[in-house]
Amino acid sequence: METTTAVLHAAFFEGNQTMRLGPCAPVEPAAGQVQIRVSYCGLCGTDLHLFHGAMAHRLRLPHVMGHEMSGTIAAVGAGVEGWREGDRVTVRPLDPCGNCPACRAGHSHICHNLKFIGIDTPGALQGLWTVPAHTLHRLPDALSLRQAALIEPIAVACHDVRMGEVEAGHAVVVIGGGPIGVLVALVAQARGARVVLAEVNQFRVELARGLGIDAVNPMETDLPGLIGERTAGTGADVVFEVSGSAAGAEMMTKLPRTRGRIVAVAIFAEPPKVDLFRFFWRELKLTGARVYEEQDFEAAIRLAAAGGLPLEKLITTVVPLGKVEEGLRLMERGGEVMKVLVSCAE
Ligand SMILES: [Zn+2]
Numbered sequence: 001m002e003t004t005t006a007v008l009h010a011a012f013f014e015g016n017q018t019m020r021l022g023p024c025a026p027v028e029p030a031a032g033q034v035q036i037r038v039s040y041c042g043l044c045g046t047d048l049h050l051f052h053g054a055m056a057h058r059l060r061l062p063h064v065m066g067h068e069m070s071g072t073i074a075a076v077g078a079g080v081e082g083w084r085e086g087d088r089v090t091v092r093p094l095d096p097c098g099n100c101p102a103c104r105a106g107h108s109h110i111c112h113n114l115k116f117i118g119i120d121t122p123g124a125l126q127g128l129w130t131v132p133a134h135t136l137h138r139l140p141d142a143l144s145l146r147q148a149a150l151i152e153p154i155a156v157a158c159h160d161v162r163m164g165e166v167e168a169g170h171a172v173v174v175i176g177g178g179p180i181g182v183l184v185a186l187v188a189q190a191r192g193a194r195v196v197l198a199e200v201n202q203f204r205v206e207l208a209r210g211l212g213i214d215a216v217n218p219m220e221t222d223l224p225g226l227i228g229e230r231t232a233g234t235g236a237d238v239v240f241e242v243s244g245s246a247a248g249a250e251m252m253t254k255l256p257r258t259r260g261r262i263v264a265v266a267i268f269a270e271p272p273k274v275d276l277f278r279f280f281w282r283e284l285k286l287t288g289a290r291v292y293e294e295q296d297f298e299a300a301i302r303l304a305a306a307g308g309l310p311l312e313k314l315i316t317t318v319v320p321l322g323k324v325e326e327g328l329r330l331m332e333r334g335g336e337v338m339k340v341l342v343s344c345a346e
């Protein structure tokens with residue numbers, strides 16, 4: 001067990017769109033747990049939702065958010081094998097029950113009683129963070145801790161692309177160009193697919209283009225016409241709905257080829273209107289894709305370490321632990337922002 005003399009801090013969410021930097025007593029790792037010295041933690045749309053008051057019934061205030069992180073192991077609890085102090089890691093922030101029908105069927109990532117670490121339990125926006133050892137993934141030396149904070153959202157994209165059964169040469173459309181949409185496009189491209197990304201926010205269209213993605217604004221471009229042109233009238237092999245908008249749900253059925261696939265990635269606040277006739281007419285398939293499994297984290301780490309993704313360009317800015325609120329406000333304004341990272345090392 002390590003002894004720390006320096007005072008450690010956490011960014012506490014106090015409700016009412018307020019963050020406070022305060023001292024935080026480190027939690028000694030119990031059996032089966034490890035304590036991690038957090039290096040970087042990314043802020044994401046989920047954190048912004050929490051900040052805006054969503055899922056309030058799941059939080060115990062003051063709450064420490066954060067689930068997209070990198071760090072090094074500081075201490076190891078009893079019975080933990082294969083990990084030791086100093087190991088560079090990231091965390092797959094899912095804590096399944098192990099006992100429900102989903103877990104028993106091998107789909108513990110969508111456990112019926114799933115605890116999401118960083119929402120249902122304290123997150124990574126703190127100096128020392130204690131988590132179950134089963135959540136750990138090892139980081140290769142080739143990957144910097146700064147870039148490794150992007151592994152969690154890349155793993156989301158790897159899961160989505162895997163669920164979409166994207167293959168080299170496939171024509172792929174991604175509807176929605178936020179951080180996840182952009183990562184889905186980049187991962188699909190890395191798999192050899194030909195990707196068009198549709199996004200209504202012009203800032204995001206420009207950002208995506210700067211990352212090497214063929215991005216269009218469907219307010220200005222006839223998207224079904226464009227995809228028809230690109231595929232000699234066949235249609236897209238796979239369409240990802242990542243916008244969570246009514247317009248996106250309406251558009252998604254207009255684009256796939258006969259027996260093409262639609263992947264529902266976004267969270268819809270309201271059940272959207274969907275044209276089921278198109279499913280019948282073209283024998284379309286629809287699949288959901290939620291969070292990630294172990295293999296998606298490993299795929300994300302491999303892909304990131306291989307240098308095939310423009311990771312530095314995805315990082316808009318890095319703020320200190322005391323400026324999480326400013327980081328969230330930056331995302332809220334919706335300008336030229338992709339990823340805001342928080343430096344948690346003290
Ligand atoms: Zn996230």
Ligand SMILES: [Zn+2]
Nearest residue numbers: 097100103111
């Ligand atoms: Zn379960």
